[in-house]
Amino acid sequence: MTLKKKKSNLYLGDRQPLNTAGKIGLGFSYAALICWTIAIIWPICQMIVSSFNGMQQEYIVMNGGFSFSIEHFEYLFTDTLYPKWMLNTIFISVSTAFITLLFVSFTGFAYSRYRFKGRKASLMTIMLIQTIPSFAGLTAYFTMYSIISDVMPFFSRQMMLILIYSAGGIAGNTFILKGYLDSISMELDDAAKIDGCSNLKVYRLIILPIARPMLAIIALWSFLGPFMDYLLPKVILTNPEAYTLAAGLFTFINDKENMNEPAFAAGGLLIAVPTVILFTVLQKQLISGLASGAVK
């Protein structure tokens, strides 16, 4: 008995025991963390609750009572264009990611591996171009679209959007990929060249496999872009049938006719769940993609 009692009094941690001030500090830390946790979780919970609340109508209000129902989700898929918007967004996202990747994998390779005339100047130029918000050319996009679609009638507004997204992404992503490839030794390329690889073969056999993680991240960011963007779809796409999710969902809270806030919450939830899973699982990789372009 005595032995056990003694043991419980023993201090066995490898850190110094906390004094009173330290304990109070620790208490405050916990308090701050818990407060912020609540600040984050509460609105999210509200969104989840209202999307499943059958008692809410049109406007989300407090004290409206709660009864579990999935009517808002049913409404989304049966009475609105939500499924269409989903498909539109996926189409635009996949195309954007694909085109961006196609261009960027080459330009990143060229800028990282070759010293050519005009390299530094063009690097600086693309860097500066990248800072200009993509809707600086908004007025011109309309005119260009009207010209192109008149010459080529199959050219849709969505295609215009894809082109704008992918062209806008080339500059920044080239920089990111260049930063990543720069950190990989050139000896690999040289060895391959000595063994008789042409430039294209070096690209295909050496660079592509090595850059795959970063290419995946670039593809992912380009894929997510259209999901997050509201402005360009809203401006470029005029037909609600062609809307992306962001532009479409806004009509639920902005349009007097379509006003349905719980449906917005439900629709938003459906987008948020996959992105949250994605971002949580891949947070390190996603951040490294951003960092390698800037820090290195």
Place this chain on the structure above:
Amino acid sequence: MDQKLYDYIGNSYKRKNLYLQEVADLENEIARTKDRKTKAALKAKLVALLKSKDLHEYVKSLREYEEREKAFLEQLKQDSEAYKASFTSDNKKVNTLKMRYFKATKEEEFYKPYVDLCYDAEVKYKSAFVIFEQMKEVIDHLESNLKDLAEAKVSAKNKNPQKESEGKKAYKVKKAEVDKQYKISLKKLKEKKKEGLISNKALENEKRQLIAKKKKDISILANSLIPSKYYKEVVENKTYETTKAVKQKLAVIDDNESNVLRTVPSEVESNLAGRALATCWLPGLGQYLNGQTTKMWLFLMGSFFIYCIAIPYAFGFGNYQAEGLKSLVTLANGTSKLNKSMIFMVEGIIALFMILLGIGIFIISYIDVKHVAKNIVKGIRPKNWFETKRGIFEEGFPYLVSLPAFIVILFIVIVPLSTTILLSFTNMDPKHQSKFQWAGLKNYLELATAEGMIGTVFWAILGWTLIWTFVATTFAIVIGFGLALLTNNERIKGKGFFRGVFILPWAIPGFISIMFFGIMFARQGILTQILNNITGLTLDIKNNPIQTRIVLILMQGWLGSAYVFLLSTGVLQAIPADLYEAAQIDGATSWQRLAKITLPIVLFQTAPLLIGQYTFNFNNFSIIYLFNGGGPFNPTIYGNLAGSTDILISYIYKLTMDNQQQAVGAAVTMIISLALMIFTFIGFKNSKAFKED
């Protein structure tokens, strides 16, 4: 004129043209002598020499050679026609190679006696000799392999069921043997493992090797014993030999030929100085005169672009509506009512870029011709197509692969951007939608002097934009960094949970959170109700400028802190613990450790990304527009163009999209773009990524 000739690495060669040698010697002597009298005499001698050129022994023999060569070439043409008729095989590849060989044998024979006469003959002789020596083997290789290929194909078609089944039987027997062998080896291995001679991992490795060996053995057996598989492999093999292997062999010959070109200098009489300038009007012509035929075709394509596409377009032909370059001046004024100034402007800009591209082609062609011509005079022969192609794929590779990207950027980014730049100097407003005119600096002056309906609003909005950018971003950074510090405390438990929660605002698409906050902060919204209950006031956040602004900043703190949290957590975790231990031993307080170790490291490593956060918020259209549409409106200060929380970017949106004030919108866009560019330029000029190059 130089007394000697040089190749590309500077080796010098004696001139073979004795006449030119004499001229060069004389010129050289004239330059060297200082005595006037001798100089005059030498000059007279030179003039006499130049005059009596046709009487010069060497020139005579050279002329004779040239005549004979002409006759020989004529003869060769006839001979090769005759030779062509004698071809038996209808394989094009074989025939072209045979023709090359045939010509080379004749050339070798003809040029051999003239090798000492002039370098042109020497180069032709040597090139022909290379082909004469090496082509035979390639042709033989190709022909024999083609024969084998045809045979194998026939055999593969004519299946013999009896042989096939026999082969399969034999294959089965052998395969069983291999299997048996494999099992025995595996058993041995396992015994070894049991005895404890090898480890588990070694067993795995050996097993993998055994399996690989077994597979290989079996496939060899199948290919050698079963006729159908055997012929299939033969066909594959021979196809490779007749295509890729031959290609490689030909590349070796090309390489040797180019080696001849590099080691035999050129020798010409004229100095070709005017060639580049004289031919600059037609890219391709100079290349033709330099003897680079394939390059000529490439540049002729450039000429085609210039003369058949760019220039006509610039003059208005083939335009969608406009009049080419001229439309940039007129902006559709004075043309049909249906024509729009905007279209004229865009087409004018496209015409302008086409012309610029054309000028680029002119310049490249001029430089190329000048460079090659200069080299010819010096002794360096122009590259043949094989070498040019190689050069394009090596030195030109980066241009080649980034060209598509540049074209896309040109049309989707640069052209619209130029349009916006030009647009900011016009008067496109609600009254001038379809037709507008140049207005000079009017828009900028209006903005700068805070005059007119738009100018006054601009400064008020700029002020709020700067406050918003600074306060909201700093707030988010402070929260994010503070949270990262707190969660990184080693005594805090449940780190994983906290971290998981804190990145949620980053993981949820921003527009969803913003719109939902917008709902909750509406007059009847949940958060407004709660705040009302707590404070006892009746808040009307979305109609009160100050309240909206505060809520916006708080929201950005909520949204933006997650990203900063993520960044700084990453950096904090990477700081080695011994830094802190050392500091502690030296008696640093925890405050000092934070200020002298943690802060500098985190700030230094995340600085570019944090700067990025400031520019991001400067342009953070979504939060302003989606939360409250830039409102509430306050006509006394902002007129009816903007609301009191509008930042420049949402102001531009309203100007351009809602109020048709495109010209002023463009001017504001230019101002913020310039500001952002300068900001980023300063940031990136000092970044490592740029300095290292």
